[in-house]
Amino acid sequence: MVCIIRPMKQKDIAQVAEIDREAFPSNWSSFSYMSYTQELGNPLAYYIVACAQERAKTQDAGNTLKRKLGSVKQFLSRKPSPGEKEYDADEDYVVGFAGLRVILKEAHLVSIATRDEYRGQGIGERLLISVIELAAKLSASIIALEARVSNKGAQALYKKYGFREVGIRRAYYSDDGEDAVLMEVNTIALASFQSNLQRLKQAHSKKWTHKFYSSW
């Protein structure tokens, strides 16, 4: 598999909304499609996607068809938002995404998710590396985020990249009242952080046989 990390485009939104729905089922609403459209127009928001190229050509065609039909069924089972359209299976297959909002020196990781069947393959980590690089490029010095206290997998990923717990937001999640752990890394502008990031990026590249490329 070749995995391209690139800025999110309008044509990716249906797939990103699908991943959002799968990853955050209790937060998902039929407005997700529209909110991603708004985010693309937000000058403070930066969204990236991971695309598994060649997937439709090289992998089980039955699965591809099932996915397309499943996706059509999902889209038909709810009220589509205005302007929403089914994605084309011949386009890039989006397997993950991440979103960042940056205000002056502070970046906020709004969301990060990978498709269920693509988890544990280094994609979430590569998205996080790209998001950190992007924040540094935009001259942010801090990245903050919230994670469910129960989401130990995501927290382990963030900790690997230097995020530390700095607080708890009580009953942050409106669907079930779960607390959020507030995490941040405030050293991204430091040379020591950047050299460690490059070391982790190299270790990540060595670990995974599939190739990751960024295109921006």
Ligand SMILES: CC(C)(COP(=O)(O)OP(=O)(O)OC[C@H]1O[C@@H](n2cnc3c(N)ncnc32)[C@H](O)[C@@H]1OP(=O)(O)O)[C@@H](O)C(=O)NCCC(=O)NCCS
């Ligand atoms: C969190 C998420 C984005 C990770 O993506 P992924 O592609 O599965 O992650 P990777 O394969 O790149 O894993 C990288 C690191 O994450 C951590 N990690 C990921 N899943 C983990 C799990 N289930 N348990 C423990 N650690 C985990 C590990 O530190 C791992 O590094 P290692 O392989 O050196 O141990 C993915 O699980 C997801 O989409 N979850 C649902 C959405 C979500 O919870 N998003 C975060 C909101 S705060």
